[in-house]
Amino acid sequence: MKIHKYDTVIVGAGGAGMRAAIESTKRSRTAVLTKLYPTRSHTGAAQGGMAAALANVEEDNWEWHTFDTIKGGDYLVDQDAAEILAKEAIDAVLDLEKMGLPFNRTPDGTIDQRRFGGHSRNHGEAPVRRSCYAADRTGHMILQTLYQNCVKEGVEFFNEFYVLDQLITEVDGVKKSAGVVAFELATGEIHVFQAKSVIYASGGTGKFFKVTSNAHTLTGDGQAACYRRGLPLEDMEFFQFHPTGIWRMGILLTEGARGEGGILRNKDGERFMEKYAPVMKDLASRDVVSRSIYTEIREGRGCGPEGDHVYLDLTHLPPEQLDAKLPDITEFARTYLGIEPYTDPIPIQPTAHYAMGGIPTNVAGEVLSDNDTVVPGLYAAGEVACVSVHGANRLGTNSLLDINVFGKRAGIAAAEYAHRSDFVELPENPAQLVVDQVERLRESTGNERVAEIRKELQETMDANVMVFRTEQTIKTAVEKIAELRERYKNVSVQDKGKRFNTDLLEAIELGNLLDLAEVMAVSALARKESRGGHYREDYPNRDDVNFMRHTMAYREVGKDGKDSIRLDYKPVVQTRYQPMERKY
Amino acid sequence: MATPTTLDKLEADSTTSHLITVTFRVRRFNPEVAAEASWQDFQLEIDPKERVLDGLHKIKWDQDGSLTFRRSCAHGICGSDAMRINGKNRLACKTLIKDLNPSKPITVEPIKGLTVLKDLVVDMDPFFQAYRDVMPFLITKGNEPTRERLQTAEDRERFDDTTKCILCAACTSSCPVFWNDGQYFGPAAIVNAHRFIFDSRDEAGEQRLEILNDKDGVWRCRTTFNCTDACPRGIEVTKAIQEVKRALITRRY
Numbered sequence: 001m002k003i004h005k006y007d008t009v010i011v012g013a014g015g016a017g018m019r020a021a022i023e024s025t026k027r028s029r030t031a032v033l034t035k036l037y038p039t040r041s042h043t044g045a046a047q048g049g050m051a052a053a054l055a056n057v058e059e060d061n062w063e064w065h066t067f068d069t070i071k072g073g074d075y076l077v078d079q080d081a082a083e084i085l086a087k088e089a090i091d092a093v094l095d096l097e098k099m100g101l102p103f104n105r106t107p108d109g110t111i112d113q114r115r116f117g118g119h120s121r122n123h124g125e126a127p128v129r130r131s132c133y134a135a136d137r138t139g140h141m142i143l144q145t146l147y148q149n150c151v152k153e154g155v156e157f158f159n160e161f162y163v164l165d166q167l168i169t170e171v172d173g174v175k176k177s178a179g180v181v182a183f184e185l186a187t188g189e190i191h192v193f194q195a196k197s198v199i200y201a202s203g204g205t206g207k208f209f210k211v212t213s214n215a216h217t218l219t220g221d222g223q224a225a226c227y228r229r230g231l232p233l234e235d236m237e238f239f240q241f242h243p244t245g246i247w248r249m250g251i252l253l254t255e256g257a258r259g260e261g262g263i264l265r266n267k268d269g270e271r272f273m274e275k276y277a278p279v280m281k282d283l284a285s286r287d288v289v290s291r292s293i294y295t296e297i298r299e300g301r302g303c304g305p306e307g308d309h310v311y312l313d314l315t316h317l318p319p320e321q322l323d324a325k326l327p328d329i330t331e332f333a334r335t336y337l338g339i340e341p342y343t344d345p346i347p348i349q350p351t352a353h354y355a356m357g358g359i360p361t362n363v364a365g366e367v368l369s370d371n372d373t374v375v376p377g378l379y380a381a382g383e384v385a386c387v388s389v390h391g392a393n394r395l396g397t398n399s400l401l402d403i404n405v406f407g408k409r410a411g412i413a414a415a416e417y418a419h420r421s422d423f424v425e426l427p428e429n430p431a432q433l434v435v436d437q438v439e440r441l442r443e444s445t446g447n448e449r450v451a452e453i454r455k456e457l458q459e460t461m462d463a464n465v466m467v468f469r470t471e472q473t474i475k476t477a478v479e480k481i482a483e484l485r486e487r488y489k490n491v492s493v494q495d496k497g498k499r500f501n502t503d504l505l506e507a508i509e510l511g512n513l514l515d516l517a518e519v520m521a522v523s524a525l526a527r528k529e530s531r532g533g534h535y536r537e538d539y540p541n542r543d544d545v546n547f548m549r550h551t552m553a554y555r556e557v558g559k560d561g562k563d564s565i566r567l568d569y570k571p572v573v574q575t576r577y578q579p580m581e582r583k584y
Numbered sequence: 585m586a587t588p589t590t591l592d593k594l595e596a597d598s599t600t601s602h603l604i605t606v607t608f609r610v611r612r613f614n615p616e617v618a619a620e621a622s623w624q625d626f627q628l629e630i631d632p633k634e635r636v637l638d639g640l641h642k643i644k645w646d647q648d649g650s651l652t653f654r655r656s657c658a659h660g661i662c663g664s665d666a667m668r669i670n671g672k673n674r675l676a677c678k679t680l681i682k683d684l685n686p687s688k689p690i691t692v693e694p695i696k697g698l699t700v701l702k703d704l705v706v707d708m709d710p711f712f713q714a715y716r717d718v719m720p721f722l723i724t725k726g727n728e729p730t731r732e733r734l735q736t737a738e739d740r741e742r743f744d745d746t747t748k749c750i751l752c753a754a755c756t757s758s759c760p761v762f763w764n765d766g767q768y769f770g771p772a773a774i775v776n777a778h779r780f781i782f783d784s785r786d787e788a789g790e791q792r793l794e795i796l797n798d799k800d801g802v803w804r805c806r807t808t809f810n811c812t813d814a815c816p817r818g819i820e821v822t823k824a825i826q827e828v829k830r831a832l833i834t835r836r837y
Contacts, residue, residue, distance in 0.1 A: 037708060039751050040654075040662040097732040100722030102740060102747050102783070109734030134747070140661060141747065148721040186701065215656040248598070251659045304595035331818075332659060335678060337594060344591045451645030494649030497616045500702040503649035 001431050002191045006031040007418035009180055009195035010411075011163045011222055014041030015139070015400065016382025017201030018146035019407030020414070021155045024199070027415035031193065032155060033182050035162040035202075035217065035505075038147050042203060042215045043403065046139025047329065048116060048256030049131030050096075050404070051397035052089035056110045057129045062086040064122060065130065069398060070577050072118040072285045073356075073391020074532035074542065076235070076550065078573040081363050081387045085398070085405055092404040093132050101145040103134050104325075114325075115259040118285040118395040118584070127283050131397045136254050136326045142400055160185040162505060164434045166198070166225045168375070169424045175369060177377035178424040180225075181434045185505065188498030190431045190438070196418035199410050200226065200359060200367075200380040201403075206239075207509075208517045209352035209466070210458035213245055213252035217509075222384040224512035226359050227519065231369055232552040234386040234570070235357035236516070237524035238533045240394055241467050243289040245351025246336055247309040253329045253348060255396040257314060258282040260325050264293065265311045265345065266301040272310075277584035284584035287393040287533045290350040294467050303347060311345035350467055356394055356533060357523075358386040360552065360570070365410030371552065371570040377417060377424065381410040388550065391572075392532020441507050446490030450507045453484050453491065457510075457517060460484075465521055470538045474525045481518045488514055515555075522565045523551045544579050548572055603629045606681060607689040608639055610651065613700050621700065625689065632682035636669055636692065640676060640704075653704040660816055663752030667704050668693040673754040673814040695757035697766060711753045714769045718777035718795055723788035739784040746779040746824050748817040755811035755821050767800045771811035771821045774802055778824040781837050793832050802829050 007028035010017050017032060024030045034041070053060040065086035070077045097103060097111060104112040113129040121128040134141040150157075165181040179194040202222035206214025227233050243264070244253040258264070264282050266272050276292040277284035284292075293310050296302060303309050314322060314330070319342045322330050330341040339346055359380040360368040367378040382403045389402055457480075464477035488511060495503035529543035530536050549569040556566050605627060613621035626643045637655055644651045653676070654664040660678040667676055670684055670691055684690050698706040724733075749772065756762050756770035777796055781789045796802045802825055811821040831837040 036656055036662075036664070037712075037751075040656045040664045042657060042662070044750070045657050045659070045661045094732055098722075098728055100780075100783070100785070102743070103732075105735055105737045105740050107737065109736050111732050135744075137661075137748070140750070144747070144749075151716050152721040215662065216658060217656045249659075305599045328661075335660070335680075338590060339594065340590070347591070347595065449645075450649075495652075497614065497650070499614065499616050500652050500705050502652050503644070 002189065004031065004191060004193045005423070006193060006195045008197045008199065008414050009033060009193045010199045010201060011180060012200065012202035012384070013038035013157065014201065014203055014382065015043035015142055015146060015403035016407035017199070018150050019404050020199050020201060020381060020411030022146065022149050022153055023408055023411030024415040025153050025155045027412070028418045030156065031158060033158045033161040033163055033180070033193065035160060035185070035221070037159050038150070038157060039143060041143060042218055044140045044143040045213070045215065045252060046400050047136040047252060047254035048259065049114065049133035049138045049397045050093060050142070050400035051116065051119060051130050051395070052093040052132055052401065053086065053130060054090060054093065054111060054113060054132065056106055057113050059121070060128055060130055062089065064120065064128070065089065067123050067577060068119050069389060069395055070391070071124070071582060072395040073393055074582055075548065075579040076388065076391035076531060076572055078388050079575040079577055080573050081389045083575065084363055085389045085401060088405045089401050092401060092408070096142065096145055096404065099145050099149045101134065101141050103132055114256060115283060116396045117255050117258070117283045117289065118280070119397070120280070124279065127280060131256065131259065133256065135324070136256055136328045139400060161191065163202070163221065163225060164437065164508065166229050167427055167430050168229050169427050171424060175375055176424045177375055178426050179430070181431050183434065183438065185500055188501055190434055192426065192430045194423055194426055196421050196423055197377045197379060197414035199365070199414050200384050201382045201407060202384050204355045204383040205513065205516050206352050206355065208457055208461050208513045210462045211245060211248070211250040211349070212352035213242055213250055214352065219509035220512050220516040221509070222380070223358055224515050226367070227515060227555055230555060231367065231375065232360055232554050233357060233519055234360040234550050234552055235388060236520045236553060237527050237551060238356035238392050239352060239520065240286055240354040240356060240533050241290040241350040242353035243286055243293055243350050244312050244348040246332060247347035247349050249336060250351035251332055251336060252351065252353070253312060253332065253346065254326070255286070257312060257326055257329060260321060261317050262312055262314045264289070265313050266296045267303045267307065268301060272296050272301070280584040285393055285395060288584055290467050291535060293350055309347045309349045312348045313345040314341050315343055315345060354394055354399060355383055356386070356388070356390040356392065358384050361385045361387055363387065363409070364413045365406055366413065377421065379410040379414045381406040392534060437508070438504065441491070441493055441504055442496055444490070444492040446492045448487045448491040450491055450493070450510050453488055454510050454513070457481065457484055457513060461517060465524055467535060469524060469534070469536050471525065474521055477521045478518070478525060481514060481521060485514050485518065519553045519565060523553050523567065526567050527551065548579065602631055604632055604686060605629055606639065606686040608643060609689040609691045610703070611693040612703055614650070614702050630681055632680070632686060634681055635677050636679045636681065636690065637665055637676040639681065640692070652702045661750060663750035666695050666752040666754040666757070668695055673758040675752060675754065675816045678816050695753060697757045697763045698753070708753065710766060711756060711770070711772065714773040715751065715776055718769065718773050718792055719788060720776045720780065722780065722783065722786055724785065725787050733785050735784055742784070743779050743782040745819050746775045748819050749775050749779070750817060752816060754814040754816055758810040758814035760808060760810065761804050761806055768804045769796065769801055771825060774825050774828055775819060775821055778828055781828065781831060789837055796828060797832055802832065
């Protein structure tokens with residue numbers, strides 16, 4: 001076991017982690033621990049753009065953006081946070097441009113902007129061009145630009161270091177962050193990083209679904225590490241299903257395709273979104289479009305012999321426009337489906353995409369241990385966190401924005417905290433939990449296989465807690481997850497070695513997914529209403545009287561050593577926008 | 585809307601299972617087990633429309649958990665899974681079984697020119713060091729404007745191709761010059777230098793050109809086009825290298 005000491009440790013090197021690192025490295029001695037090489041992070045898969053009311057191509061302002069974000073989140077958004085997001089968006093985009101990001105340009109040479117779902121002029125009048133973009137690889141360009149600037153700033157990376165535990169020490173009755181424990185993939189060695197401040201920026205949890213746009217590596221590692229140490233997870237029942245994943249594969253096809261004029265059609269060729277969202281049509285918010293697609297499919301208007309998908313039609317757009325604005329997604333259709341998007345519509349279905357919930361933080365990125373107590377020295381930003389700027393449903397282009405605005409805020413806050421604070425003493429045997437976990441898995445002779453349990457988990461999640469949920473389906477999922485968690489105790493790995501043991505890594509990741517899937521299902525069961533991405537067929541309406549509040553899920557361990565989930569609730573911050581019925 | 589035939593066929597095919605049996609011949613190496621690398625054959629059932637990465641997962645998940653490779657996004661964006669498949673550098677997640685003549689064994693090896701650490705995992709540090717050496721970040725002088733720097737669409741287009749790079753190393757590890765001498769910067773580093781040299785906003789082109797004027801720089805390129813063939817993003821890598829060579833001679837860029 002090795003012990004390292006840094007002022008600030010950042011867990012994860014996607015957009016949020018690297019944006020934080022650029023700030024904290026200037027101000028404090030910083031280490032970035034990442035289980036992948038930084039440029040492999042899933043920020044790079046984001047396509048369509050980053051929202052900011054630059055008003056480069058038409059009238060726009062950050063107040064309209066704030067409203068759209070709150071409405072898009074079905075009023076579960078904390079309005080003070082949404083205002084910060086929309087206001088600081090403008091500088092966030094300009095910062096990236098100055099760092100070198102090659103945005104597409106207008107004829108005047110300014111940053112070009114295009115339409116995106118849920119972003120509107122004057123509180124819902126018509127779609128507005130607010131998304132700043134670089135073709136359909138905006139996330140790729142953000143990830144590359146931030147990495148380039150990390151190289152420039154001399155950010156210190158520990159590549160292929162997998163953080164498995166959050167260390168917390170109680171000082172004078174206050175629980176403080178003391179550091180993290182990491183597993184070095186190349187050697188199997190355990191490292192303890194003592195740090196004055198820790199920032200989680202480790203991304204989402206999408207791999208508990210089968211059809212998902214998420215990378216294999218998105219297994220909720222940061223959420224799980226904090227949750228196991230008794231910290232709450234907020235709004236985990238809210239998961240976004242992106243309307244246009246490649247049929248059966250789930251690979252993302254950007255909403256920018258509809259922003260450029262693409263149209264969703266059913267088997268009769270009908271532009272069905274006109275029925276569900278008369279004003280915004282194909283550019284309604286993602287939860288609305290995904291439910292509309294599944295309604296078409298359920299009512300027998302889906303395409304193909306099994307009627308299990310619809311079409312994204314780009315055939316009316318000029319090939320030059322597709323080549324210039326959507327080169328990557330048209331290539332995905334060619335590579336993975338053998339479809340020519342110039343002439344053929346693309347078969348699509350909704351795909352699990354984004355966790356609105358996560359580790360609760362305030363607007364400075366400080367992690368909360370209950371509804372209002374801050375954990376000194378602990379921060380989170382990006383998809384791992386829940387500020388909450390996305391509420392019950394995130395708007396497209398607001399996640400690339402979130403990672404930049406709150407990544408920067410967390411980086412500054414964590415470094416400043418490190419400046420004014422001393423190291424917190426490490427707990428006794430700081431690596432014990434991780435050593436035990438790793439050794440138990442390596443030495444287990446149980447007869448359960450990781451791949452089989454993961455497959456059954458993904459199947460039950462797709463079948464029971466996707467776009468449409470009922471008490472019955474969620475209970476089915478809860479029971480199945482409990483069975484899988486029990487079976488997980490008998491899981492074993494074939495690779496018993498130290499070096500690059502990805503077999504062992506996958507087993508640990510599965511443990512995280514199982515814990516988080518349970519939190520999601522239990523949170524969803526208790527929310528007896530429909531709001532944003534959480535749709536209950538048995539409670540089809542939003543219930544502001546009983547459920548205008550954030551879910552806070554805590555892990556509790558009983559005297560018998562068994563763990564259970566305790567749910568609590570936190571009020572939503574409302575400033576100037578009163579909840580209204582949501583229409584697009 | 586008339587439904588074209590390729591789409592009909594795709595949809596009709598989906599209702600039936602088309603599993604075929606293929607052999608994956610994988611180059612294995614684990615110094616914890618044996619000092620030498622060796623080939624190992626695996627037979628698996630797979631739909632030919634699936635990816636080589638899916639085949640590797642089937643082996644890892646159903647047959648041999650110790651098979652080790654890097655992967656993440658699984659659709660050609662993250663750059664983790666560059667490997668040598670049937671003797672050519674490709675991304676395992678962008679290569680479909682049906683495009684490989686599955687009646688013969690499909691060979692899968694680590695990319696060449698970088699030290700193999702285990703099975704298909706190589707040491708990427710020298711690759712990233714060469715990248716860092718070309719100063720891959722925007723360098724400007726003077727005061728920053730309050731708003732964005734202006735750039736015409738034409739100036740933006742000038743370096744568009746080289747912004748697509750995902751740093752997968754497929755190009756660099758396909759280059760015979762790099763195989764023979766790891767000191768050569770390699771195509772990927774030059775591509776990333778090109779991305780800034782030809783960016784109208786950047787003011788450090790001269791410095792980058794001087795770095796690449798080194799004995800291990802662009803002049804080592806023998807224009808074999810392996811890199812262009814290998815690039816999973818379709819970047820015209822050799823052309824970018826040629827443009828850097830020309831800029832060194834003319835000092836115009």
